[in-house]
Amino acid sequence: MPIPFIHKTPPHIPEVHLPEEPFLQVASALTLELNQALKLLRDIASGRNPKKFLMVIAASWVLSIVGSWCNFLTLFYIAFLLLHMVPVFYEKYEEKVDLFAEKAMVEIKKQYAVFNVKVLSKIPIGPLKTKKV
Incomplete structure (x- = not known):
């Protein structure tokens, strides 16, 4: 059907039909x-996993210190550069990095064991109370 004021037929625009199954798989x-992440956050917040709780505190502390040195855009740029440089660095020096990481993990485990004996073992952890509705 021609359009009267242009005297041309409109272009044929095909209908687009997207299958439902891939979207359902992605949503699932x-x-x-998301449920696993929420379960992890609940476990950290409720105190069921003190090791992860302390890791979250330490990561937040480090992030706040680094964030006080520069603004968000600079942090984003540094993260972007690191995400592109670290894999190349690791491929080039894989043996040395693995050896260093292994030594660091042994030392971290020793320090955690000492911290666990001196601090964490003295914190009383009782059963969680359920709220009455």
């Missing part, structure tokens, strides 16, 4: 991942 996978 995202739901599983």
